[in-house]
Amino acid sequence: MTRSTPRTALVTGAARGIGAAVARRLAADGLSVALVDLDEASCDSVVKEIHDAGGRALGCGVDVADESAVHAAIERIDSELGEPTVLVNNAGILRDNLLFKMSVEDWDAVMNVHLRGSFLMTRAVQEYMTTAGWGRIVNLSSTSALGNRGQANYAAAKAGIQGFTKTLAIELGKFGITANAIAPGFIETEMTMATAERVGVTFDDFKSAVTKQIPVGRGGLPDDIAHAVSFFVSEDAGYVSGQVLYVAGGPAA
Structure with missing residues (x-):
C-alpha cells in the first residue's frame, strides 16, 4: 500500500469534542471520514466544515451498542464513502457516582457504549481490513483506567478497552492491521x-x-488527541501495535 492509497476512516462519537477534532484531522490528512454519533444531525456542522475545506465526509446516526444498527451503518459507509479501513472507537458516556450509589442501569449504560460499542464496531469493520490486508484501529481509553473516585463503571470500561486493544493487536497483526489505544488525561x-x-x-x-x-x-485540547490518532493511523506507523499512549501532559502513573 502506498501513501496515495485512498482511505476511509470511521470515527464514533464524532459530533463534538475529541471525536470532532479527530474527524477534522483525518480529513485534513486526506482520508474520507464517516462521522458516527447517536444523532446524525449533530454531525452536520463538522461534516460541513470538512466539505468546505475540500474533504469528503458523511454523518451517520448510530447507536454503537445496537448490533443491527452498526451493520447497517457500515454498509452505508462502504457504499457512500468507500471500504472503511481506519476505525477510531471514541464514543463514550459518563454515568458517574460512588459505588454504593451507582445503579445497575448506569453501570450497564457505560459498559454498553464503551465496550460493547467498540466490540461491535471493530468486529464489523475488521472484515474490510483483513480483505484489504491493511487496517488501523485506535481505541480511546483514559487515565481513569488507572482508577478514579466516582467512576467505577467508566474506569472499568476504559481498562477493558486497553485489554481489548492488546488482544486485537495479537489477533489481527498478521493481516496488516494495527490496534492501539490512546488514554487522554484532562481534556x-x-x-x-x-x-x-x-x-x-x-x-x-x-x-x-x-x-x-x-x-x-x-x-489538554481535543486537537492534542487528534494529533496522536493521526500518527497511529498513518502509513508509517505499521510497526506500532498493541500500545497504550497516555496523552496527559506528563506521566500518568
Whole structure:
C-alpha cells in the first residue's frame, strides 16, 4: 500500500469534542471520514466544515451498542464513502457516582457504549481490513483506567478497552492491521465540563485545580488527541501495535 492509497476512516462519537477534532484531522490528512454519533444531525456542522475545506465526509446516526444498527451503518459507509479501513472507537458516556450509589442501569449504560460499542464496531469493520490486508484501529481509553473516585463503571470500561486493544493487536497483526489505544488525561471538552458540574464547581475553578497537577502546566485540547490518532493511523506507523499512549501532559502513573 502506498501513501496515495485512498482511505476511509470511521470515527464514533464524532459530533463534538475529541471525536470532532479527530474527524477534522483525518480529513485534513486526506482520508474520507464517516462521522458516527447517536444523532446524525449533530454531525452536520463538522461534516460541513470538512466539505468546505475540500474533504469528503458523511454523518451517520448510530447507536454503537445496537448490533443491527452498526451493520447497517457500515454498509452505508462502504457504499457512500468507500471500504472503511481506519476505525477510531471514541464514543463514550459518563454515568458517574460512588459505588454504593451507582445503579445497575448506569453501570450497564457505560459498559454498553464503551465496550460493547467498540466490540461491535471493530468486529464489523475488521472484515474490510483483513480483505484489504491493511487496517488501523485506535481505541480511546483514559487515565481513569488507572482508577478514579466516582467512576467505577467508566474506569472499568476504559481498562477493558486497553485489554481489548492488546488482544486485537495479537489477533489481527498478521493481516496488516494495527490496534492501539490512546488514554487522554484532562481534556477540555463538554464531558469534563459535566464532571465539574457534578462535583459542584465552576469549570474555570475545576480546570485551574487540575492543571496545577499537570507537568506541562496546561489542560489538554481535543486537537492534542487528534494529533496522536493521526500518527497511529498513518502509513508509517505499521510497526506500532498493541500500545497504550497516555496523552496527559506528563506521566500518568
